[in-house]
Amino acid sequence: MNNEDNPVIRALLERRSIRKYKDEPVSNEALTTILDAGRWAPSGLNNQPWRFLVVKRGDPRHEELAKCTKYARIVRGSAACIAVVLEKAAMYSEMKDHQGAGACIQNMLLAIHTLGLGAVWLGQIVNDQDASLSALTLDPKLYELQAVIALGHPDQRGSSDRKPLADLLLEELS
Template sequence: MHLHETPVLEAIRERRSIRRFTNEPVTREELAAILEAGRWAPSGLNNQPWRFLVIARDDPRREKLAGCTKYARIVRASAACVCVFLEKASMYSEMKDHQGAGACIQNMLLAAHALGLGAVWLGQIVNDQPAALSALGLSESEFELQAVIALGHPDQKGDSTRKPLSELMLEDY
């Protein structure tokens, strides 16, 4: 096996942001596998400050959530949205906890891809914390929304490019 052919490295390379979905539902087992992947992300001092809320297609909060982002059509088209928060009482370092949340979100995106599902990390929705948390019936004093992951069965092929590694390196290695 070549180094670049491991399943994890392939998933990292092949995962794409998917913004269009079929009407096919996502199963509870698929959602559980995605949430488990997030649960196993690294965090500073292993504090695991993330909290999850799944908004299913028939959830009355879904339309309120869609109203909090310019990407409302993606929220509406998804089979489910996984809202990822930091629980403020469980945080110990703002920078490290935000980094951990990013790792948690990436784990879930990779899990969705591994299951043959499509997903996209919606970040713009976090710009108005009061509106987003209110739409979900949550308290600003308790939670900080990190992202909404819209997911479902893909109805498009993803596409992306990356800069060459040489452009990203500060020094040759």
């Protein structure tokens, strides 16, 4: 099968991190589609411990969030940010719940791409949980920030490369 014939494989291969956005809002309909894609990620025991907070440009928390990362210009330029947090009371296995959050984030990034929008997964922002959660007005006793997805209408083309598959295999396929 040709990879170009499969829309899921094509989205996986074409998605790129976008860090520059047009000054244009993202519709609530698109945001709902993106959040719903995250909701359908797999999780251990189907516990779905993730929670989402959408902070749009113009919300004072958007600027406060920008102050929590060395990538402030990306946050400030985005139409919206999606904070992906784990609700601590809903967690059952730290490792599995973190893996599930990663799957959730990837689902949202793929949905964003297929909607013709652009996004970047900001991970550095989680290094200061207290400041980031405070900027979002969330209680660090209740939530653990996993990532912030900055998104908007792309104002750049993304680029990337990958190591050859052979360099990643521990054994050759037989």
